[in-house]
Amino acid sequence: MPTRVLVIGGAFTAQIVLIALLLWVMERDGRAPTATAAPRPGLDRALTPQVDVLSGRPRVRLAGAGWRLVDQLSAHFALVLKVEAENLSDAKSIAQRLTGPVTDSYTEVLVYFYPTGGKNGLPDRRVQWTEAGGYVEMSLRP
Incomplete structure (x- = not known):
């Protein structure tokens, strides 16, 4: 016992x-700490993505005139970005600039756009990228 x-x-x-x-x-x-990827030819250093240490996939790290990337998450070959922008009508062109360097690593990228300093936490627009459908912009508010 x-x-x-x-x-x-x-x-x-x-x-x-x-x-x-x-x-x-x-x-x-x-x-x-997150390791950075080696610069690709033809891209300036600001467009070089970071590499996510756990998944080994590129991560976006950018800001531009009138917009800034506030959050990013990747899982299961999908990337979700949250962007604050002063002019939400530029959503598609901002999404193209953000996702261009990393589309080879993901099957889908969703970019959610928020007004700068938005208090309610809900996005105004979403741009979805897939290889089959390209860029599709959707307004999430009337």
């Missing part, structure tokens, strides 16, 4: 240690 209690207690302790170790590794990887 005491042997069985010791074995069960040891197994339980081992599981707790493994979970703690896994959480520690995940937190450490989350703080890792």
